[in-house]
Amino acid sequence: MGFAASTLPFPAIISARDAQPVVRVIGTHVTLQEPLRLRAERDLGIKLEFSPGGSAQVLLKASTRPQDFEIYEQWSNSIRVLWQSRAIKPIDARRIRYWDELNPLSKTGRLSAEDTIGAGDAPNRILYAQPDGSLDETPREEISYLPYVHNADSIGYNPQQVDEGEPYREESWGWLLAPEHAGRVAIVNAPAIGIFDLALAARAQGLMEFADIGAMSREEIDTLFRHMLRYKKAGHFRGFWNSVPHSAALMLSGDVVVQSMFSPGVSIVRSGGMPCLYAAPREGYRGWHGTMCLSRHASGEREAAAYEYMNWWLSGWPGAFIARQGYYISNPQRSRPYMSEAEWDYWYAGKPAREALRGPDGKITVQVGEQRRGGSYEKRFANISVWNTVMPNFDLTLQHWNELVVA
Known part of the structure; x- marks a missing residue:
């Protein structure tokens, strides 16, 4: 299996009569990376402004100045702070193109019914926005965040x-x-x-x-x-x-x-030549789930562009890119065609690397025969x-x- 073509299944949203819509994204260096910004701009026909920072710094900024962003990208522990400060508003799951493809982890808190759900805010416990303004695991069409990248730290x-x-x-x-x-x-x-x-x-x-x-x-x-x-x-x-x-x-x-x-x-x-x-x-x-949130100030063209950016993250290529730094995506099967068989076997299946593998920066980070510590996605x-x-x-x-x- 080789790398799939880069064409995405939805058109760029720019129109000939309008300037490019601008989506301001704040979050951490984990996902706000230049190759991702450039690829999304190219695929979507929008302009993205990334503002990465330390986790505590960006959470404070997002919770106090929601007018300064359309999208906030961080982790599940940020949700209660953002929700209680009314910095974010519910996302309409019906506008998420691949919602039905998302695996059970974010929706039920575990990949398999036999798994134990960890202590604290498992992703399903804070996913669904209820009519009374609370968040819990009762399924609804309004969600507090878009589930996307996640990992076991x-x-x-x-x-x-x-x-x-x-x-x-x-x-x-x-x-x-x-x-x-x-x-x-x-x-x-x-x-x-x-x-x-x-x-x-x-x-x-x-x-x-x-x-x-x-x-x-x-x-x-x-x-x-x-x-x-x-x-x-x-x-x-x-x-x-x-x-x-x-x-x-x-x-x-x-x-x-x-x-x-x-x-x-x-x-x-490891890219720097030191074993780790x-x-x-x-x-x-310690588990975490990536949370992509929508500012309560997002509206009109910028809100539409923000939804396209959220959909883009689940469209395949971004999930493959982020896998090369050890992260998972909520609908991994859509990303699989964008990964080589050796990459999929190492990062998701937990098998020994059949060839040297490169990280997102293009440098070799995995040597032949090396096996991902902790095993497969399911085992971790x-x-x-x-x-x-x-x-x-x-x-x-x-x-x-x-x-x-x-x-």
Whole structure:
């Protein structure tokens, strides 16, 4: 199977009498990449303005200034903040061309009925907009976000500095707090995400337990951060990173040997010539689901263009592009013709690479014979411990997080 033709099944929306519609998109470096912008502009006949930033930075901007964007791209933990601030409005699923192709993960919280749904905000729990203004899993035609990219996050480590562990048996979130890595550990600087990395590490190290790790009590949050402040003041953490390029730079510099990581960061490190493994923790992954949201100010031509951009993301080519940095798309079968058989077998099926594979930047990131850590798409999402979530006690989390970062 080779690469499919690039022609998309819908026409460009520009008309001869109008200037190109402009769609302003804010989000993170994960999806706001120049090759994606250029390809979408070419395919759709619209103008895209990408404004990438750190996750906490762009969430604050989106929740306070919805007039500054049409589309917001981030992760499932952003939804409750955006919805409660009324920064976004419901998306009409009837205008999503490939809605019926989306797999069960976003609609039911799991790929298989036998899988356990992880703690916290599984994607289905915040997908459907109800008449009373709430979000839950009861299917309706109005949705809070468009499900698209997603992944199972864990820790990245340098096997030249950290003994390689066996996936699902030895690799552990506890490595973030292991004394042998003191001074060479980094954590993502996003309180709604980083708190789970630290909580999973604390639990793995036997420091504490949680009644419900996806909805921690105020007492549990207080206790967790007391432990983390002790580590921070002892110099255990080398830093807190704000973006994917920042995380890769920390690893490439040699200052960090194990850290919170997103898959594109691992890809950048490997492209830079340094080995980096993406762990399959025995405690399970921290899952996240990409959320593409529509500003409540979007209207007219810009809103129509925004819908075409959302449809474009599910049209095949973007899903294949994003797979090369380790991400999945909600309707993968449409992307499969845009991937070689070797790419599909490695990224989705979890099989050994039959040839060297290139990342989105064109550089080789996977060597012949290498196998994706954690196995297939189905196996990885059968092992979700907790989903990215803004918990009810987020105000306390935020207060403690700021104290931790500056301590």
